[in-house]
Amino acid sequence: MSKRYPPEVREKAVRLVLERLDEFESPYAAAKAIGPLVDVYHELLRLWVKRALAEGSQSGGKGGPGLSAGERDELRRLRKEVRDLKQANEILKLASAFFARELDPRHR
Structure with a gap:
């Protein structure tokens, strides 16, 4: 059905x-x-x-x-760029947290 x-x-x-x-x-x-x-x-x-x-x-x-075809292409490109930048930001946040922990004198 x-x-x-x-x-x-x-x-x-x-x-x-x-x-x-x-x-x-x-x-x-x-x-x-x-x-x-x-x-x-x-x-x-x-x-x-x-x-x-x-x-x-x-x-x-x-x-x-x-949207026109050109606008759709630009929007597609910009959305991909935003996704890539968000991913890069997440990686940098993780790396900065790791290094901050390594440099913390209380960590040793």
């Missing part, structure tokens, strides 16, 4: 996939990774995403967030 999803669940799931699409090889891979997180079968989520992407291209590229 098929499961009916409320429109809010569908919109949220599709939005999550579209926002993180740049992190995956394909919409299928994104749907397969995010589907279980939102309790939606991945193939159904892929179809929803495919439909959302098609509707976006039919409306002159104004689907989803309404």
Whole structure:
């Protein structure tokens, strides 16, 4: 028996996939990774995403967030840069805590 999803669940799931699409090889891979997180079968989520992407291209590229191809590329690049910088910050925090502990005279 098929499961009916409320429109809010569908919109949220599709939005999550579209926002993180740049992190995956394909919409299928994104749907397969995010589907279980939102309790939606991945193939159904892929179809929803495919439909959302098609509707976006039919409306002159104004689907989803309404960005042009150049803006989407820049946004993708900036999101990746932010992820990389956050990861670098975490590494630096761990390293500074380690060295602070090593230099602490009470540590010896």
